[in-house]
Amino acid sequence: MLNSTATKITSLLLLSFVVMSCQKNDTDLLQEAQSCLNTSPSREARNCVSKISSISTPAASKLKCAAIYIQEGFGAASSLINGLNDMNNPSGGGGCAGNCSPTFAVINNFNFHSGDNLNSQNQAKNIATANEAVEVCSHTESKGYIQVSSLFKIGTMAKMSAFGALVSPTPGQEPTPTQIQAAIVGLPQSEIGQLVTTTYSLACTNITNPSDSTKKYCDQLSGSIGTYGSNFSAIGQCLLGKINNEAYVCP
Structure with missing residues (x-):
C-alpha cells in the first residue's frame, strides 16, 4: 500500500515537472510577440500581442503600444x-493659416484616421483608438512613446472633429x-488639459539629454500648465491657443 502511494506521488511530481517545464516564461512570450510583430502583416499586430495581455x-x-x-x-x-523632429521647424507650417506652432504640423501627420471618417461612428472609433x-x-516608461501618443490624441480629436x-x-x-485649425478651437479644453498635465508629468520630468524636439514640446506643455495648477480647462485652452498661434497669450 505504501509503495503504491509513493508511486502515485512520484508520478504526480514528475507530471508537474513536465507541465512546468513546458510552460513558457514571460521572456519567451515577449520574444514571440516581438518576432510576430516583425514578420506578420500589420493587420495581425494586435493578435501578435494577445499572448502577452496578462504581462x-x-x-x-x-510591444502593446507598438501594436496599436x-x-x-x-x-x-x-x-x-x-x-517629432517637425517640432524643430519654423512656425506656420503644415499648411495652416497664420503663425501656428510647429506642433500643428506634427498633429497634422499624427492622427488615427482608418475607415470612412465621414461616418460619425468611425470618427468615434478612431478617437477611442x-x-x-x-x-x-x-505604462512603457518611454518618454518618446508617451509624447507620441499624446500628440496622436490631439491630432485625432482635431481631425475627427474637422470631419464632423x-x-x-x-x-x-x-x-x-484651415478647417482643422477651426476644429482645434472647439476641442474639449478640460480633457486636453488633463492630457497636458499627465504627459508633462510622465514624459517631461527627470529627463536626461532630451532632444531639441522633446525640449520644445515639453516647454510648450510647461508653458500651458503655467500657474493654473489643476485648472485643466485653462491649461487646455492655453495649449490649443498656442497650437493655432505660437504668439497666443494665455489668459
Missing part, C-alpha cells in the same frame, strides 16, 4: 519618434488645414 511590464507595454500603431498602418511607436494608445503607452464639421461632404473629402 504588465514596461517591455510588454512597449502598426495595426493602424503606421510604423511602430519607436519609428514615429523621428516625426487614440485614447487606448495614450493609456497603453503611458464638413458641410455636405463628398466621398473621400478631407478637411483642409
